[in-house]
Amino acid sequence: RPRVLSGIQPTADSFHLGNYLGALRQWVRLQDTHDTFYMVVDLHAITVEQDPKVLRERTRRSAAQLLALGVDPARSALFVQSQVPEHAQLSWVLECQTGFGEASRMTQFKDKAAKQGTDRASVGLFTYPVLQAADILLYQANEVPVGEDQRQHLELTRNLAQRFNNRYGKTFTVPEPHIVKDTAKIYDLQDPTAKMSKSSSTGNGLIELLEDPKKSAKKVRSAVTDTGREIVFDAENKPGVSNLLTILSALTDQPVAELQNAYEGKGYGDLKKGVGEAFVEWVTPVQERVRSYLDDVAELDKALALGAERAREVASVTLRNVYENIGFLPPA
């Protein structure tokens, strides 16, 4: 089976609808056909300041959400990044293969550093994409399911893999991004030209999986729509309506064309009501499952420890090869 790896940051109390539709939905689906490795990337989280207690809590909440969404620990290795020391170890080696200019061109770094003030941004924020490359290359992943915003990091990962293979002999599989076009970028409900994001300015544009579903439905009802009154998919001229159609289509597994027919002659208010209802129906049982996973933290930690063990079996083999190919002495 081809290998898949992906990760998500534990930097919010809840995942949002963009995370789910852009990436996590694919994580779950790929379990049927691929050998899957999924992780909560706490090492990445500390590139910006985190409160230790909150970080621990959010790491467990993240794992609970992944389980509730359908990541199946019997089929996937589900683990926490810091519990697999090889990530930090490979990252150092890859940092030494990365050009300073090359890292400086990463747009997510530039955006985040600009927000914090370049002087205050951590060196970890700068090397963040290299750690991400290490995550992927450790597992010899063939495919990496992510949203559109990760495309540049995947390109860097491919370049580093090829460069290392050329310099030191074939060591890494060169991975492909797995980006599902229709849902690769879910937009902010209040600003349908900006991506939905936890750092987006208006909380009203962000649908969180663990917020009160009534609140979510309300946010959908006040979503910004477009001029005109027709419910048609037209990303250019009707970004708001198109975003709602994308969301509804993904949540109900109905093609957009079918939805357009179903909403013919109806108004934007009807569409918003439909999206809100579909979301509430989908998220309610998810929230119940999250609660039950968080009820037994000991059991959750045990599942994650098992996942880390499975991950290390693969990661340690790659790291050993890397150390040998680069000219380090055999393990002491």
Ligand code: TYM
């Ligand atoms: P993160 O934690 O920001 O987001 C997790 C996943 O959600 C996707 N996503 C979206 N997709 C569609 N529309 C949106 N509005 C939207 N917002 C977020 C992201 O593309 C991502 O797939 N650097 C990564 C974490 C990471 C990783 C990895 C990913 C670390 N190591 C190795 C893949 C492989 C990140 O910050 O994702």
